[in-house]
Amino acid sequence: MAGDPSGFLAFFCGKAQDGGIRRFALSSFLPSQKPFKFIAMSNNSASMPRLLAVANQKGGVGKTTTAINLSTALCAVGKKVLLIDLDPQGNATTGLGVKRSEIQKSIYDVLFDEAEVTEVAVPTKVRGLSVVPSSIHLAGAEIELVTEQYREYRLRNAIRKPLPYDYVIVDCPPSLNLLTLNAFVGVESLIVPLQCEFYALEGLSHLTKTIRRVRKSLNPDLDIQGIVLTMVDRRNNLSAQVAEDVRKFFGDKVYQTHIPRNVRLSEAPSYGLPAIIYDMKSPGAQAYIQLAKEVIGREREIFEQQRVA
Numbered sequence: 001m002a003g004d005p006s007g008f009l010a011f012f013c014g015k016a017q018d019g020g021i022r023r024f025a026l027s028s029f030l031p032s033q034k035p036f037k038f039i040a041m042s043n044n045s046a047s048m049p050r051l052l053a054v055a056n057q058k059g060g061v062g063k064t065t066t067a068i069n070l071s072t073a074l075c076a077v078g079k080k081v082l083l084i085d086l087d088p089q090g091n092a093t094t095g096l097g098v099k100r101s102e103i104q105k106s107i108y109d110v111l112f113d114e115a116e117v118t119e120v121a122v123p124t125k126v127r128g129l130s131v132v133p134s135s136i137h138l139a140g141a142e143i144e145l146v147t148e149q150y151r152e153y154r155l156r157n158a159i160r161k162p163l164p165y166d167y168v169i170v171d172c173p174p175s176l177n178l179l180t181l182n183a184f185v186g187v188e189s190l191i192v193p194l195q196c197e198f199y200a201l202e203g204l205s206h207l208t209k210t211i212r213r214v215r216k217s218l219n220p221d222l223d224i225q226g227i228v229l230t231m232v233d234r235r236n237n238l239s240a241q242v243a244e245d246v247r248k249f250f251g252d253k254v255y256q257t258h259i260p261r262n263v264r265l266s267e268a269p270s271y272g273l274p275a276i277i278y279d280m281k282s283p284g285a286q287a288y289i290q291l292a293k294e295v296i297g298r299e300r301e302i303f304e305q306q307r308v309a
């Protein structure tokens, strides 16, 4: 593991009692110096969490990396986060150091009404972050769900209730199948990682069509919180051109922060750690910290709008 500058790892892992470290960690994540009641409150008792999913039907675009590092960054500002691994590949589970062989119950049991998310959640090395693991059974769940009643509402019923978390973040599988549909019906908002490559915009229009359809019938409130450009390589002209096109088309929906291609982000999961802990100073980890600030800023706007309405 690449060092622990400024004791940040100790902060995350709950080893340090040092108030100085804590203040450093918190202030580095806060979006501004203004009092920020929304993010300052931590959810120790059960209340309605904010529900987000990280989605894109393409594989390998950075969904899991985004879900893990964003969740970690939210925990760094005192939030309690539940990451739900809805992908049968289970990369979010193993990337957070949870061994698949040790899993007793998984999201599969939740989808089939055999367990509550709180029973299945496993604590991780990140203080405040728990994961609902994926399991190999999830691969067959889609077919099994087809004959079940309310098959699109399974996840919604499990998470739209008071829970001891501030955020529930769902890591979606790389397809627009019934599992992903469960995520779209269950959550309030989507974060869409987009890799800057030739077919990116085409894939995105497919995704937005699906979102429109879900909105019409199953979940009228579903929204895209933002699109994050991932694996950006500034030296690559195509990457720059696609980034420009996406920004032209989607405007403010695209986060200012983009995630660079960075080897530390791909190394971290093999240590069972988020990159933000594995090597906090790496450009990839720093980018995710910046992204988290933007996400928190947008969450604050949504919170204010809901308060006024």
Ligand SMILES: Nc1ncnc2c1ncn2[C@@H]1O[C@H](COP(=O)(O)OP(=O)(O)O)[C@@H](O)[C@H]1O
Residues within 6 Å of the ligand: 058, 059, 060, 061, 062, 063, 064, 065, 066, 091, 174, 230, 231, 232, 259, 260, 261, 262, 263, 265, 266, 267, 269, 284
């Ligand atoms: N910005 C990045 N730079 C370098 N490697 C990355 C980056 N983001 C993700 N990766 C690596 O690319 C692969 C796919 O990323 P992942 O987050 O698993 O995508 P998805 O969940 O969309 O399939 C993984 O091996 C991951 O470690």
Ligand SMILES: [Mg+2]
Residues within 6 Å of the ligand: 063, 064, 065, 087, 091, 092, 171, 172
């Ligand atoms: Mg994934």
